[in-house]
Amino acid sequence: MKVLPGGISGVDGFVSLGKHVGIKKRKKDFAVLYSQQPCQTAAVYTQNQIKGAPLHVTKEHLKDHKAQAIVVTSGVANVATGEQGLLNATNTAQAVAKELNIRDDDVLVASTGVIGTQLPMEKIEAGVKGIKQELSRNGDFAEAIMTTDTVKKEICVEHDGFRIAGAAKGVGMIEPNMATLLSFIVTDAEVAPDQLQTALKTSVDKTFNMTSIDTDTSTSDMVIVMANGHVKKVDPASFQEALDCVCLELTKMIARDGEGATKLIICQVEAAQTEDDAKKIAKSVINSPLVKTAVYGNDPNWGRLMMAIGKSGAGQIKEDKIGISINQKPVVNKGKAALEYDDKMLIDILKDNDEIVVTINLGVGDAMATAYGCDMSEEYIKINAEYTS
Amino acid sequence: MKVLPGGISGVDGFVSLGKHVGIKKRKKDFAVLYSQQPCQTAAVYTQNQIKGAPLHVTKEHLKDHKAQAIVVTSGVANVATGEQGLLNATNTAQAVAKELNIRDDDVLVASTGVIGTQLPMEKIEAGVKGIKQELSRNGDFAEAIMTTDTVKKEICVEHDGFRIAGAAKGVGMIEPNMATLLSFIVTDAEVAPDQLQTALKTSVDKTFNMTSIDTDTSTSDMVIVMANGHVKKVDPASFQEALDCVCLELTKMIARDGEGATKLIICQVEAAQTEDDAKKIAKSVINSPLVKTAVYGNDPNWGRLMMAIGKSGAGQIKEDKIGISINQKPVVNKGKAALEYDDKMLIDILKDNDEIVVTINLGVGDAMATAYGCDMSEEYIKINAEYTS
Numbered sequence: 067m068k069v070l071p072g073g074i075s076g077v078d079g080f081v082s083l084g085k086h087v088g089i090k091k092r093k094k095d096f097a098v099l100y101s102q103q104p105c106q107t108a109a110v111y112t113q114n115q116i117k118g119a120p121l122h123v124t125k126e127h128l129k130d131h132k133a134q135a136i137v138v139t140s141g142v143a144n145v146a147t148g149e150q151g152l153l154n155a156t157n158t159a160q161a162v163a164k165e166l167n168i169r170d171d172d173v174l175v176a177s178t179g180v181i182g183t184q185l186p187m188e189k190i191e192a193g194v195k196g197i198k199q200e201l202s203r204n205g206d207f208a209e210a211i212m213t214t215d216t217v218k219k220e221i222c223v224e225h226d227g228f229r230i231a232g233a234a235k236g237v238g239m240i241e242p243n244m245a246t247l248l249s250f251i252v253t254d255a256e257v258a259p260d261q262l263q264t265a266l267k268t269s270v271d272k273t274f275n276m277t278s279i280d281t282d283t284s285t286s287d288m289v290i291v292m293a294n295g296h297v298k299k300v301d302p303a304s305f306q307e308a309l310d311c312v313c314l315e316l317t318k319m320i321a322r323d324g325e326g327a328t329k330l331i332i333c334q335v336e337a338a339q340t341e342d343d344a345k346k347i348a349k350s351v352i353n354s355p356l357v358k359t360a361v362y363g364n365d366p367n368w369g370r371l372m373m374a375i376g377k378s379g380a381g382q383i384k385e386d387k388i389g390i391s392i393n394q395k396p397v398v399n400k401g402k403a404a405l406e407y408d409d410k411m412l413i414d415i416l417k418d419n420d421e422i423v424v425t426i427n428l429g430v431g432d433a434m435a436t437a438y439g440c441d442m443s444e445e446y447i448k449i450n451a452e453y454t455s
Numbered sequence: 456m457k458v459l460p461g462g463i464s465g466v467d468g469f470v471s472l473g474k475h476v477g478i479k480k481r482k483k484d485f486a487v488l489y490s491q492q493p494c495q496t497a498a499v500y501t502q503n504q505i506k507g508a509p510l511h512v513t514k515e516h517l518k519d520h521k522a523q524a525i526v527v528t529s530g531v532a533n534v535a536t537g538e539q540g541l542l543n544a545t546n547t548a549q550a551v552a553k554e555l556n557i558r559d560d561d562v563l564v565a566s567t568g569v570i571g572t573q574l575p576m577e578k579i580e581a582g583v584k585g586i587k588q589e590l591s592r593n594g595d596f597a598e599a600i601m602t603t604d605t606v607k608k609e610i611c612v613e614h615d616g617f618r619i620a621g622a623a624k625g626v627g628m629i630e631p632n633m634a635t636l637l638s639f640i641v642t643d644a645e646v647a648p649d650q651l652q653t654a655l656k657t658s659v660d661k662t663f664n665m666t667s668i669d670t671d672t673s674t675s676d677m678v679i680v681m682a683n684g685h686v687k688k689v690d691p692a693s694f695q696e697a698l699d700c701v702c703l704e705l706t707k708m709i710a711r712d713g714e715g716a717t718k719l720i721i722c723q724v725e726a727a728q729t730e731d732d733a734k735k736i737a738k739s740v741i742n743s744p745l746v747k748t749a750v751y752g753n754d755p756n757w758g759r760l761m762m763a764i765g766k767s768g769a770g771q772i773k774e775d776k777i778g779i780s781i782n783q784k785p786v787v788n789k790g791k792a793a794l795e796y797d798d799k800m801l802i803d804i805l806k807d808n809d810e811i812v813v814t815i816n817l818g819v820g821d822a823m824a825t826a827y828g829c830d831m832s833e834e835y836i837k838i839n840a841e842y843t844s
Contacts, residue, residue, distance in 0.1 A: 282763070
């Protein structure tokens with residue numbers, strides 16, 4: 067697999083734009099992704115029971131598994147906005163469809179930002195005017211979908227003659243459940259409808275769905291993959307591999323850019339009795355505020371890992387069989403401090419690395435799972451204590 | 456019900472002490488509670504699957520539902536310490552029993568502090584010498600069990616001719632499950648063994664178990680209640696009422712003193728279809744880092760409450776029936792901003808109160824539940840990034 071420079075626009079047949087229309091004060095807040103022809107399209111959505119208006123409209127428009135464009139607004143999430151919110155999402159799709167001269171229901175809608183506020187429709191409708199001319203291979207799509215993200219998140223890979231590229235956004239309110247914050251993936255591979263949905267679900271379950279920044283599940287999460295079919299006869303296994311790669315890299319970018327984060331934390335659980343146990347424990351570690359603050363503060367407080375394992379709700383845990391290593395150095399053996407362990411070693415690992423890999427061996431089976439997260443700093447509090455006001 | 460001054464020593468027949476033996480650098484770290492006669496005793500313990508050595512010893516000693524003393528050490532939790540840890544907990548109980556001239560298995564043991572470190576047994580054994588003379592009605596029990604607590608937590612109430620008093624500690628690693636961090640309750644009421652256990656479980660389920668400071672469940676949680684039987688023929692309903700009151704007040708003290716907290720948050724969920732739904736939603740709100748940081752920052756970001764309701768996993772949520780008020784002012788009506796709502800009103804409520812009551816009406820039934828928590832500030836990060844090092 068080869069990683070190519072550039073992101074979402076690395077796949078032939080797709081163009082995009084990102085610009086400022088006035089939802090935010092200054093930053094880009096409006097993005098469009100356009101395919102020169104209708105695409106086979108699959109999507110997964112948040113499992114939060116309160117869902118944003120754009121998700122309802124996108125689901126409706128994807129009933130035929132076809133789409134040709136996605137319009138994304140950032141700054142206002144269009145959630146908890148009642149009938150008016152649904153109307154605004156529908157009208158946004160219609161305005162874009164008209165301007166691009168395509169079917170209304172081939173335009174998908176996504177929004178991210180503050181909950182409970184209506185979209186400024188006049189500004190959006192003014193912004194939609196003339197977009198056809200603004201679409202290009204160098205559009206600022208990945209930038210315009212950001213909220214408190216500090217870096218653009220996009221990747222393009224080539225594999226077995228086809229390409230897949232993706233862009234994502236998300237830094238807070240992230241513990242996806244079946245889906246994640248916004249991620250848009252495009253490919254020139256020809257993929258059958260059922261295969262596309264299954265492949266997406268498979269990838270998302272082990273990547274986006276294994277990420278958590280703050281345990282809060284957004285009302286607006288969605289991942290969409292559009293396949294324009296330019297490259298025929300793609301091997302399904304190759305396609306899955308490449309899609310896994312794109313989803314995993316975007317996942318790591320999201321975890322690393324978590325609000326206020328200074329370090330990426332990867333928790334690998336091995337030798338569990340079931341995959342479900344391994345997932346529960348990996349998530350419990352990644353989500354523990356006490357683990358996250360210890361990693362941030364270079365505090366060699368490995369006991370908090372034992373606490374997080376024990377509280378995970380996993381079915382089969384034997385305290386005296388647990389082994390833990392951090393960046394491959396032994397920390398816990400048979401449930402207590404490893405003989406080789408000393409605090410200074412762990413402090414040095416935490417100080418010297420911005421990627422902390424916690425490997426937990428449960429010693430009770432052969433199932434495994436990996437979760438992705440980040441540390442927690444004062445900056446997380448600052449960002450979120452001042453978000454709307 | 457009458458609240459009396461003083462705490463755990465307000466009940467006749469109990470004496471205590473709190474002193475420094477050298478587990479911590481300077482602060483008090485060793486506490487003993489002693490009853491002049493063996494007591495009917497009940498306890499509930501953490502559901503974390505990794506349990507501290509003291510819990511195993513206490514459970515063993517409580518097989519006969521009788522106890523006469525509790526010894527508590529703070530600074531080292533004696534968790535993830537293997538066989539040596541169990542031996543140290545047993546030896547601590549034995550040393551105290553010998554000094555007080557009571558049965559070994561009438562001494563219960565509890566510890567709180569860093570996980571993974573062995574207790575300094577020489578210091579503890581030296582500290583145990585002469586404790587019989589140090590016990591008094593004014594013992595510093597509630598102070599000596601503290602770790603990062605900023606205030607002592609104790610209360611004594613009188614009701615229908617009997618008294619119940621309790622002390623508790625806990626500021627972080629708190630989302631109890633079946634039990635809480637350390638809490639010790641004493642009463643002069645005569646209570647039958649089965650009744651005592653049932654009454655404790657009933658109280659704990661709606662008080663300590665509905666508190667969360669940081670979603671982390673400690674390995675050392677326990678609540679113990681000792682009844683010396685001085686006051687005969689106590690009405691069971693009166694006893695439950697008084698025990699509920701003591702547990703609720705201690706719960707509020709714990710939530711209000713959460714690490715780095717500036718405000719107590721109480722979330723009342725009403726008109727849910729089931730009590731389980733109401734509990735899930737109340738806990739989800741109390742646990743959401745985005746809700747907690749908004750309350751801390753006086754940010755009128757009520758959309759985060761909708762997010763927390765939706766992610767709770769509750770079975771029956773109808774977005775367009777949800778009503779929310781904060782300190783009795785309407786914020787959400789039928790799933791969107793209430794007509795009377797404006798941001799300034801909510802900012803003022805958040806600024807002017809250190810007790811924020813969020814009332815959520817689901818409009819789908821008549822079940823209810825209340826959860827207790829606190830806001831989240833930069834101080835939480837500071838405290839926990841520097842805990843051991």
